[in-house]
Amino acid sequence: xxxxxxxxxxxxxxxxxxxxxxxxxxxxxxxxxxxxxxxxxxxxxxxxxxxxxxxxxxxxxxxxxxxxxxxxxxxxxxxxxxxxxxxxxxxxxxxxxxxxxxxxxxxxxxxxxxxxxxxxxxxxxxxxxxxxxxxxxxxxxxxxxxxxxxxxxxxxxxxxxxxxxxxxxxxxxxxxxxxxxxxxxxxxxxxxxxxxxxxxxxxxxxxxxxxxxxxxxxxxxxxxxxxxxxxxxxxxxxxxxxxxxxxxxxxxxxxxxxxxxxxxxxxxxxxxxxxxxxxxxxxxxxxxxxxxxxxxxx
Amino acid sequence: xxxxxxxxxxxxxxxxxxxxxxxxxxxxxxxxxxxxxxxxxxxxxxxxxxxxxxxxxxxxxxxxxxxxxxxxxxxx
Numbered sequence: 016x017x018x019x020x021x022x023x024x025x026x027x028x029x030x031x032x033x034x035x036x037x038x039x040x041x042x043x044x045x046x047x048x049x050x051x052x053x054x055x056x057x058x059x060x061x062x063x064x065x066x067x068x069x070x071x072x073x074x075x076x077x078x079x080x081x082x083x084x085x086x087x088x089x090x091x092x093x094x095x096x097x098x099x100x101x102x103x104x105x106x107x108x109x110x111x112x113x114x115x116x117x118x119x120x121x122x123x124x125x126x127x128x129x130x131x132x133x134x135x136x137x138x139x140x141x142x143x144x145x146x147x148x149x150x151x152x153x154x155x156x157x158x159x160x161x162x163x164x165x166x167x168x169x170x171x172x173x174x175x176x177x178x179x180x181x182x183x184x185x186x187x188x189x190x191x192x193x194x195x196x197x198x199x200x201x202x203x204x205x206x207x208x209x210x211x212x213x214x215x216x217x218x219x220x221x222x223x224x225x226x227x228x229x230x231x232x233x234x235x236x237x238x239x240x241x242x243x244x245x246x247x248x249x250x251x252x253x254x255x256x257x258x259x260x261x262x263x264x265x266x267x268x269x270x271x272x273x274x275x276x277x278x279x280x281x282x283x284x285x286x287x288x289x290x291x292x293x294x295x296x297x298x299x300x301x302x303x304x305x306x307x308x309x310x311x312x313x
Numbered sequence: 314x315x316x317x318x319x320x321x322x323x324x325x326x327x328x329x330x331x332x333x334x335x336x337x338x339x340x341x342x343x344x345x346x347x348x349x350x351x352x353x354x355x356x357x358x359x360x361x362x363x364x365x366x367x368x369x370x371x372x373x374x375x376x377x378x379x380x381x382x383x384x385x386x387x388x389x
Contacts, residue, residue: 134365235376242379296372
């Protein structure tokens with residue numbers, strides 16, 4: 016866009032309206048043309064573009080120490096407590112003919128069996144890993160779904176710690192499974208050097224495959240989950256904030272706020288879908304990596 | 314305005330970079346889903362297996378675009 020005298024920079028604040036406290040590692044600068052001067056009447060803007068500060072809210076407890084406790088950790092604790100209590104109660108009362116609550120849990124477990132294990136590992140080999148995969152799926156599903164529960168509104172997986180933990184756990188599981196089956200050297204040879212290729216190719220292939228096994232797999236698992244949850248949350252904040260800004264703009268723009276609101280609700284629904292989908296994709300990739308580590312050569 | 318400046322561009326290059334990075338995976342995911350739809354139409358009984366293969370393919374393709382988000386944040 017050509018800079019005209021009217022073009023302005025939108026200053027970034029976090030949504031609460033006060034500037035970020037303390038040094039942030041990187042301030043991300045977004046400057047766009049000011050398309051809606053009415054939204055910035057009297058220099059007090061109604062619509063703030065959200066930044067990554069959204070994911071680093073102020074500490075609730077132990078501020079300044081390494082054990083800083085903020086809203087993200089609170090959300091994770093609440094979700095874990097709810098899931099543990101609910102699942103323990105249902106498991107302790109498990110009956111042969113399931114009630115309503117039990118059949119919902121059984122539906123999730125059946126889904127992991129039929130949708131993930133059967134299609135990748137096969138039910139015969141895969142049952143050894145079923146506890147791991149079911150735990151991973153339920154864990155990620157609840158953490159992701161926290162992002163769309165009103166009142167929590169922040170996914171437990173939208174800060175890097177939790178996706179990284181889940182990905183490293185997967186890494187350990189597939190490496191251990193492979194090493195157990197073939198021994199250390201045998202596992203490395205199996206993963207990095209597929210047989211039946213011309214000799215010079217191996218010079219190129221082995222380093223790439225090695226890097227893939229020790230770094231790229233778990234790093235991409237982390238980034239996929241994290242980026243999806245971060246982008247989804249930012250998108251929801253933008254549209255809900257836009258609806259709010261338009262509604263209270265005290266001009267003709269109020270008329271179009273219902274459309275922005277409808278869009279916000281649509282994105283909300285899409286986020287519910289994404290929460291399930293990302294848990295599914297993470298789990299199915301974990302199963303595929305285990306299968307790659309343990310599969311027999313054809 | 315400075316008379317020597319004929320035009321000026323304002324903004325962040327990272328957004329252009331994200332746009333470029335979204336082209337390839339966009340086409341790729343289109344091909345993956347389209348082929349899966351074709352295959353399902355041929356053999357509807359394989360639907361479950363085809364769909365999980367599709368999601369694995371999408372996951373590998375989509376990571377390229379998601380990396381672009383991360384790169385934008387790292388170097389932007």
